[in-house]
Amino acid sequence: MPETVPETAPGTVPRSRLRLRAALICVALQFQATRAGASAMFGTAVAAGLLPAFGAWLGKLLFDEIGRGGDADTARATYLALSVAAVGALTALLQQLAGYLDEVVRQRLVVAVEDRLFARVNEFRGLRFFESPAFHDRLRLAQEAAQDAPHNITMFSQLSVQAVATVSGFTGVLLAVWPPMVGLLFLSGGAALVAQLFQARRQAEVSEIVSGKYRRRLFYRGLLTDPRAAKEIRLFGLGGFLHSRLVTALGDATDAELRVARRGTLVQSGFALLNAAVTGLGTVIVATGAAQGRFSVGDVTLFIAAAAGIQSTFGGFVMQAGMAVEGIRLFGHYLDVMELPDDLRTAAEESDGSAPVRPLARGIELRDVWFRYDDSGPWVLRGVDLTVPAGAAVGLVGRNGAGKSTLVKLLCRFYDPVRGSILWDGVDLRALDVEELRRRIGVTFQDHMAYDLTAQENIGVGDLPRLEDREGVRAAAREAEIDEKLAGLPSGYDTLLSRVQVDDYDAAPGVTLSGGQWQRVALARSLMRRDSELLILDEPSSALDAQAEHDINRTLRAHREGRTSLLVSHRLSALRDADVIVVLEDGAVVETGTHDALMSEQGRYAHLFAVQAAGYQDARVGEASPVSEATAGER
Ligand SMILES: Nc1ncnc2c1ncn2[C@@H]1O[C@H](COP(=O)(O)OP(=O)(O)OP(=O)(O)O)[C@@H](O)[C@H]1O
Numbered sequence: 001m002p003e004t005v006p007e008t009a010p011g012t013v014p015r016s017r018l019r020l021r022a023a024l025i026c027v028a029l030q031f032q033a034t035r036a037g038a039s040a041m042f043g044t045a046v047a048a049g050l051l052p053a054f055g056a057w058l059g060k061l062l063f064d065e066i067g068r069g070g071d072a073d074t075a076r077a078t079y080l081a082l083s084v085a086a087v088g089a090l091t092a093l094l095q096q097l098a099g100y101l102d103e104v105v106r107q108r109l110v111v112a113v114e115d116r117l118f119a120r121v122n123e124f125r126g127l128r129f130f131e132s133p134a135f136h137d138r139l140r141l142a143q144e145a146a147q148d149a150p151h152n153i154t155m156f157s158q159l160s161v162q163a164v165a166t167v168s169g170f171t172g173v174l175l176a177v178w179p180p181m182v183g184l185l186f187l188s189g190g191a192a193l194v195a196q197l198f199q200a201r202r203q204a205e206v207s208e209i210v211s212g213k214y215r216r217r218l219f220y221r222g223l224l225t226d227p228r229a230a231k232e233i234r235l236f237g238l239g240g241f242l243h244s245r246l247v248t249a250l251g252d253a254t255d256a257e258l259r260v261a262r263r264g265t266l267v268q269s270g271f272a273l274l275n276a277a278v279t280g281l282g283t284v285i286v287a288t289g290a291a292q293g294r295f296s297v298g299d300v301t302l303f304i305a306a307a308a309g310i311q312s313t314f315g316g317f318v319m320q321a322g323m324a325v326e327g328i329r330l331f332g333h334y335l336d337v338m339e340l341p342d343d344l345r346t347a348a349e350e351s352d353g354s355a356p357v358r359p360l361a362r363g364i365e366l367r368d369v370w371f372r373y374d375d376s377g378p379w380v381l382r383g384v385d386l387t388v389p390a391g392a393a394v395g396l397v398g399r400n401g402a403g404k405s406t407l408v409k410l411l412c413r414f415y416d417p418v419r420g421s422i423l424w425d426g427v428d429l430r431a432l433d434v435e436e437l438r439r440r441i442g443v444t445f446q447d448h449m450a451y452d453l454t455a456q457e458n459i460g461v462g463d464l465p466r467l468e469d470r471e472g473v474r475a476a477a478r479e480a481e482i483d484e485k486l487a488g489l490p491s492g493y494d495t496l497l498s499r500v501q502v503d504d505y506d507a508a509p510g511v512t513l514s515g516g517q518w519q520r521v522a523l524a525r526s527l528m529r530r531d532s533e534l535l536i537l538d539e540p541s542s543a544l545d546a547q548a549e550h551d552i553n554r555t556l557r558a559h560r561e562g563r564t565s566l567l568v569s570h571r572l573s574a575l576r577d578a579d580v581i582v583v584l585e586d587g588a589v590v591e592t593g594t595h596d597a598l599m600s601e602q603g604r605y606a607h608l609f610a611v612q613a614a615g616y617q618d619a620r621v622g623e624a625s626p627v628s629e630a631t632a633g634e635r
Pocket residue numbers: 131373380398399400401402403404405406407446
C-alpha cells in the first residue's frame with residue numbers, strides 16, 4: 001500500500017486528542033460561515049452575560065438608597081428601580097436575540113461544513129477511502145462535530161463571562177462573612193470540573209467507539225426502505241431479520257452511551273452531595289456565629305444566597321466546559337478529514353504527478369503489475385504483463401474473480417499497483433494528471449450506476465459539459481439502442497428515471513427501466529465521450545437479450561473501429577474479432593493471441609469457448625468437444 005495512505009484506511013476510528021488548534025479553528029469556522037452572524041452572536045452573548053451583573057449592581061445601589069430610610073432620594077430610587085427593570089427587560093430581549101443568532105449561525109454552519117467536507121471528499125482521487133469503514137465513521141463524526149462544537153464553545157464563552165461576573169460579585173460577599181467558604185467552594189468546583197473533563201473525554205471516546213454501530217444502523221435502515229431491496233426482503237422474508245439487526249445495532253450503541261451517562265450521573269451526584277456538605281458546613285458555621293452575635297441575620301441570608309449562586313454558576317460552567325471539550329475533541333476528526341492526504345500517491349518518484357496526457361500513440365503497457373486491496377489481503381493481480389496497442393481492440397476473458405474488473409480499475413487509476421507499473425505511451429500513470437487521464441477514458445463499469453435523475457441527465461453526465469446537449473445524448477443513446485425507448489417515455493428524455501425521487505407528488509410519476517435497459521443507458525453514458533482515447537467496456541451486454549446483444553456488438557464494433565478499446569466479457573462470441581484476446585487466471589495472464597490462434601492452442605480460452613458453444617449446441621462438453629478432451633489433461 002502506498003505510504004501516503006494514512007491509518008484511517010481501513011481499521012477503526014483513531015481516538016481524538018484535545019488540541020488548542022482544533023479549538024481555534026472551530027471558533028474561526030463560525031466566522032467563516034457567517035462573519036456578521038457570528039460577530040453579532042458573540043457580542044450578544046457577552047452582553048447577555050454581563051447584563052445580570054450590571055443589574056445586580058444597580059439593585060445594590062437601589063437597596064443602599066432605600067436603606068437610607070428617611071434620607072433616601074426618592075427620584076434616585078425611582079430612577080434606579082426603573083433602571084433595574086430596564087436591564088431585566090434588555091437581558092430578556094438579548095437572550096431572545098442570542099437564541100435567534102445562535103440558530104442563524106447553526107444553519108450557516110450546516111451549509112459551510114457540508115460544503116467544505118464534501119468538497120474535500122471530492123478531492124480524494126482514488127477509491128480506498130470510500131471502501132474504508134473508518135473513513136465513513138470519521139466523516140460522520142467530523143460532520144456532527146463541526147456542526148455542534150462551535151455552538152458549545154460559544155455557549156461556554158457566554159457562561160464563562162457570566163461566571164466571572166457572578167462569582168466575583170458573590171465572592172466579595174463570602175469573603176466579608178466567612179472567607180474559608182470561598183476556598184471550599186472553589187475546591188469542590190475545581191474537582192467537579194476535573195471530573196467533568198474526564199467524563200467529556202470518555203463521552204468523546206464512546207462516540208468514536210459506537211460510530212460503527214450507527215453506521216450499521218443507517219445501513220439497515222436504508223435497506224428496509226430501499227425500493228431495490230424491497231423485492232428480496234419480501235420474498236425471502238428478511239424484514240424481521242434486518243429489523244432485529246437494526247434494533248441490535250442501535251441497542252448496542254445506546255447501551256454504551258447509557259453506560260457513560262450512568263457514570264457521569266454517579267460522579268455528578270457525588271459532587272452534588274459534596275456541594276451540599278460544603279454549603280451545610282458553611283451555613284452551620286455562619287449560623288452559629290450569628291447565634292453568638294458575630295453575624296447579623298442579613299449576613300446569614302446573604303451568605304446562603306452567595307454560596308448557592310456560586311455553586312449553581314459553577315455547575316453550569318462545569319457542564320458547558322465538558323460539552324465544549326468533548327466537542328473540540330471530536331472536532332479533531334473534521335480537521336483530520338480536511339487534512340487527510342490523498343489516497344493515491346501524488347507523484348511518481350521522478351515527477352510531481354501533473355504531467356499532461358498526450359493522445360495515445362503507442363499504447364498502454366502493464367509491466368509486472370502486482371495488486372491487492374489490503375496489505376494483509378490476497379494478491380488479486382500477480383505480475384501482470386500486458387500491452388493494449390493504440391488503435392487495437394483487446395478482449396479480456398477469465399473466470400469469476402480472475403481480476404478483470406480490478407485491472408480495469410487500475411487502468412482508470414482508482415488504485416495504484418503495489419508493485420510494477422502501468423505506462424501510457426511509456427509514461428507511468430502516476431506521473432500523469434489523473435483528471436486529464438480519466439477524461440481520455442470512456443468506461444462502462446460492470447456495476448454501473450442507475451442514477452435517480454432524468455433520462456437526459458443519466459446519459460449526459462458521461463460528458464458533463466454536454467449535459468444539456470440533447471442531440472449528443474440522443475446520438476449516444478442510438479448507438480446503445482435505447483433512444484427509441486427513452487424518447488417514448490411520458491416526458492421523453494426529461495422523464496425522471498426513478499420512482500422515489502420525485503419532488504412534486506402531483507407531477508407525472510417517474511419511471512424505472514428494466515435491467516437490460518439500464519445497461520444500455522450506462523453504455524450510452526460511456527459513449528458520450530466521443531473523443532475518448534481508450535474505451536473500456538466491462539461486461540457491457542451481460543443483461544441484454546440475444547438480439548440486442550447481437551445488434552449492440554455490431555454497433556460497438558463500428559464504434560471501436562480505429563480506437564483503442566478493452567472489452568471484458570464472459571460472452572466469448574463478442575470477442576471473436578478482437579485484435580488480441582488476453583486470458584487472465586488467478587490474477588496472471590496465461591494466454592494471449594487472436595481467437596484463431598488461441599483456439600488452435602487448445603488451452604484455457606479454447607476450453608471456455610467450447611463450454612459456451614456446447615451450451616448452445618445442447619451437448620455435454622466432456623463428451624462432444626474435441627477441444628475439451630484435448631485440454632482436459634491440463635486441467
Ligand atoms: N474493492 C475490493 N476490495 C477487496 N477485494 C476486492 C474488491 N474488489 C474485488 N475484490 C476481490 O478481487 C478479486 C478479483 O475481483 P474482480 O472483480 O477483479 O474479478 P473479475 O475477474 O472481474 O470477476 P467477474 O468475472 O466475476 O466480474 C475477487 O476475489 C474479489 O473478491
